[in-house]
Amino acid sequence: MATVQLNASAISAKTLPSFQGLRPSTVRVFSVAPLRKSGGLTQRSFRGLVVKAATVVAPKYTSLNPLGDRVLVKIKTAEEKTGGGILLPTTAQTKPQGGEVVAVGEGRTIGKNKVDIGIKTGTRVVYSKYAGTEVEFNGSNHLILKEDDIVGILDTDDVKDMKPLNDRVLIKVAEAEEKTAGGLFLTEGSKEKPSIGAVIAVGPGPLDEEGNRKSLSVSPGNTVLYSKYAGNDFKGADGSDYIALRASDVMAVLS
Numbered sequence: 032m033a034t035v036q037l038n039a040s041a042i043s044a045k046t047l048p049s050f051q052g053l054r055p056s057t058v059r060v061f062s063v064a065p066l067r068k069s070g071g072l073t074q075r076s077f078r079g080l081v082v083k084a085a086t087v088v089a090p091k092y093t094s095l096n097p098l099g100d101r102v103l104v105k106i107k108t109a110e111e112k113t114g115g116g117i118l119l120p121t122t123a124q125t126k127p128q129g130g131e132v133v134a135v136g137e138g139r140t141i142g143k144n145k146v147d148i149g150i151k152t153g154t155r156v157v158y159s160k161y162a163g164t165e166v167e168f169n170g171s172n173h174l175i176l177k178e179d180d181i182v183g184i185l186d187t188d189d190v191k192d193m194k195p196l197n198d199r200v201l202i203k204v205a206e207a208e209e210k211t212a213g214g215l216f217l218t219e220g221s222k223e224k225p226s227i228g229a230v231i232a233v234g235p236g237p238l239d240e241e242g243n244r245k246s247l248s249v250s251p252g253n254t255v256l257y258s259k260y261a262g263n264d265f266k267g268a269d270g271s272d273y274i275a276l277r278a279s280d281v282m283a284v285l286s
Contacts (some may be wrong), residue, residue, distance in 0.1 A: 144242035
């Protein structure tokens with residue numbers, strides 16, 4: 032069994048992702064998979080550790096056509112500076128959850144009906160954080176994902192204007208309580224994350240077994256209680272918190 036010693040301080044951030052709490056030290060790795068001919072660590076499996084990166088498409092391939100209900104999205108570049116111009120280290124850069132649709136599949140068949148993908152190329156979309164497969168194509172990072180993994184369409188730079196797709200719901204999260212029931216002020220660290228908010232927009236609904244849309248049970252303006260660990264969190268231009276989740280994760284309407 033081969034043994035390889037790697038010094039963490041000698042590994043570039045471009046080759047391995049940063050893990051919180053990992054300090055420069057000598058790391059022993061056992062049963063290392065063979066290096067790829069392209070060089071570098073692109074995707075490597077270890078016992079107990081899997082390192083993943085984008086699949087690189089060779090330059091000889093000039094087109095990439097997704098199949099079925101899949102969509103090819105060009106990923107928005109991660110911000111390298113804060114609003115004040117301060118450079119961000121790799122570990123602090125926000126992973127993008129949006130991009131531009133550059134190709135779409137032919138759709139899918141549900142029952143006897145052919146359902147086309149209702150998203151056109153050039154559309155800016157927001158997608159689930161851990162969805163899809165990342166590929167490096169034509170010198171840029173792209174994501175191949177299913178249409179259902181796209182949360183909504185974003186025509187502006189403000190998430191409050193997002194148009195949810197399918198069974199997604201966009202909610203403006205209620206502000207955390209500043210005081211306890213007894214009147215004591217809460218610190219930022221002790222404020223409980225709310226699971227209540229106001230519905231801003233809803234999608235057209237999911238498809239049934241015949242390919243027809245089913246309307247959702249919530250509407251814009253409803254105040255709802257939702258599952259605490261569901262959905263994707265976003266920060267609006269005004270500093271407000273928003274969450275996009277599936278309608279099935281909404282547990283109750285409050286009045």
